Amino acid sequence: MPPDPAVTHDLDDIWNRLQAALRQAVPDSTYEIWITPLQPVGFDGEVLALEAPAGIRSLVAQRFGRLLDTTAAALLGPEVTVEVQSSTPARGKQPAGRGRGTDAGADRDRRRAERTDGTRAVVPHQSQPDPLNPKLTFEQFVIGDANRFAHAAALSVAELPGQAYNPLFLYGPPGVGKTHLLHAIGNYVRRYGSGLTVRCTTVERFTNEFLGALHGGHIDRFKATYRRNDVLLIDDVQFLEQKAKTEEEFFHTFNALYDTGSQLVLTSDRLPRDLDALHDRLRERFEAGLVADITTPDPATRMGVLRKRAHHDGLTLPDEGALEVIAQRITTNVRALEGALIRVVAFASLEREPITADLATRVLDTLYPQARKTVRIDMEQIQDLVCDAFSITREELLGSDRSARVSWPRQLAMYLAREHTDATLPAIGRSFGGKNHTTVMYACRKTAERLATDPDALATVDDLTRRLRADRQD
Numbered sequence: 001m002p003p004d005p006a007v008t009h010d011l012d013d014i015w016n017r018l019q020a021a022l023r024q025a026v027p028d029s030t031y032e033i034w035i036t037p038l039q040p041v042g043f044d045g046e047v048l049a050l051e052a053p054a055g056i057r058s059l060v061a062q063r064f065g066r067l068l069d070t071t072a073a074a075l076l077g078p079e080v081t082v083e084v085q086s087s088t089p090a091r092g093k094q095p096a097g098r099g100r101g102t103d104a105g106a107d108r109d110r111r112r113a114e115r116t117d118g119t120r121a122v123v124p125h126q127s128q129p130d131p132l133n134p135k136l137t138f139e140q141f142v143i144g145d146a147n148r149f150a151h152a153a154a155l156s157v158a159e160l161p162g163q164a165y166n167p168l169f170l171y172g173p174p175g176v177g178k179t180h181l182l183h184a185i186g187n188y189v190r191r192y193g194s195g196l197t198v199r200c201t202t203v204e205r206f207t208n209e210f211l212g213a214l215h216g217g218h219i220d221r222f223k224a225t226y227r228r229n230d231v232l233l234i235d236d237v238q239f240l241e242q243k244a245k246t247e248e249e250f251f252h253t254f255n256a257l258y259d260t261g262s263q264l265v266l267t268s269d270r271l272p273r274d275l276d277a278l279h280d281r282l283r284e285r286f287e288a289g290l291v292a293d294i295t296t297p298d299p300a301t302r303m304g305v306l307r308k309r310a311h312h313d314g315l316t317l318p319d320e321g322a323l324e325v326i327a328q329r330i331t332t333n334v335r336a337l338e339g340a341l342i343r344v345v346a347f348a349s350l351e352r353e354p355i356t357a358d359l360a361t362r363v364l365d366t367l368y369p370q371a372r373k374t375v376r377i378d379m380e381q382i383q384d385l386v387c388d389a390f391s392i393t394r395e396e397l398l399g400s401d402r403s404a405r406v407s408w409p410r411q412l413a414m415y416l417a418r419e420h421t422d423a424t425l426p427a428i429g430r431s432f433g434g435k436n437h438t439t440v441m442y443a444c445r446k447t448a449e450r451l452a453t454d455p456d457a458l459a460t461v462d463d464l465t466r467r468l469r470a471d472r473q474d
Ligand SMILES: Nc1ncnc2c1ncn2[C@@H]1O[C@H](COP(=O)(O)OP(=O)(O)OP(=O)(O)O)[C@@H](O)[C@H]1O
Pocket: 136, 140, 141, 142, 143, 147, 172, 173, 174, 175, 176, 177, 178, 179, 180, 181, 269, 305, 334, 335, 338
């Protein structure tokens, strides 16, 4: 089948779509290291030419040649192959030439020959990648204090669509896992839902499709597409605030689905009642089921996410030092946390160094100088504050008395040191009278557990944290 002429002209668009598909096909760190440096330089309808820095060209061609080919073929047509060329400073961008005697050309011919025996494409043949990201599953989601409730609600909804909570409204700050849970529900229902249909979209996409349908005169088809689903997942409903016409259509879509027992799941950066510009009637619909928040990740969740990611990407780590540095530095956003890990791994790979705490510190110092400033070690300040709050002496805090009067403040102080300084576990142990790093780990875990169930303890931590921050601003 010849390639669709509509998609052969805009190189940037082709590359964007190919990148989106590749992102779904390989681990993030692999993507950052090997795919990000590639640049599209031409497409003649059959060969998509990509340039790679000379040092990695042959590795990329060897390791990802087949993936690039099958992905490009799936998006652009079965005849299309990818040629990975070396970028040389002297040559400007030029269209791909067929049959050039380059080693890249040889790679291409070899892979094209290989494909004749039925290599399968990695993405479906369609003009847009499936919006449901198969990598965002419940298995990949790390549960912690910040997201436990939202996770449980999402799982219930996935298990019993339309019956547990309807709608489910997930809200929270950026990068804390709302989209992940949304897609996890979709993937779960697709897998175990006995044929229930799922549609996942963003308000942005819903709007574009709606406006396209209005102008293209196929509004009935648009309505049918959205209204015949058993599960509708909508990301970022806060963006409905600026779109009066779309909000109206969305309201009717919502009602049509709700009235027929379909499950709706929505995400937002705010509570429904804080979406001021929406009509009351829609806000009320959003609040009619279960509203669950996700807050910023606690230290244990941050470490859990990093461990899982490292394991998933098959990283070789001498110890967890690098992960600890990242978890201490990046505290509010899981996306940023993963981004930091990817950069550390990319740097280690390019410099051929092991992924150590020292390397992570160097990379993050350059990337997040601000973060370094705000997490300057202030161990004594924490210790003084805790001694004062619990009326114990410094000797008691740093000693080994295990009575509850002293051991709880000590555990709490270690937890605060972990949260608010960039000291490693062994360093915190040393500052607390020469304790072992496993003692610090235990203290942090116990404290986190207690904070999850004991409101008084939580209030104490909040108060101490406020005082720490206030002191820091002086
Ligand atoms: N608890 C978690 N376990 C594993 N990965 C997580 C977790 N929370 C977030 N992530 C990962 O962090 C990244 C950002 O998460 P996600 O896109 O779901 O955030 P979000 O809350 O929807 O952010 P935004 O509001 O900016 O869209 C994703 O790669 C996601 O897989």
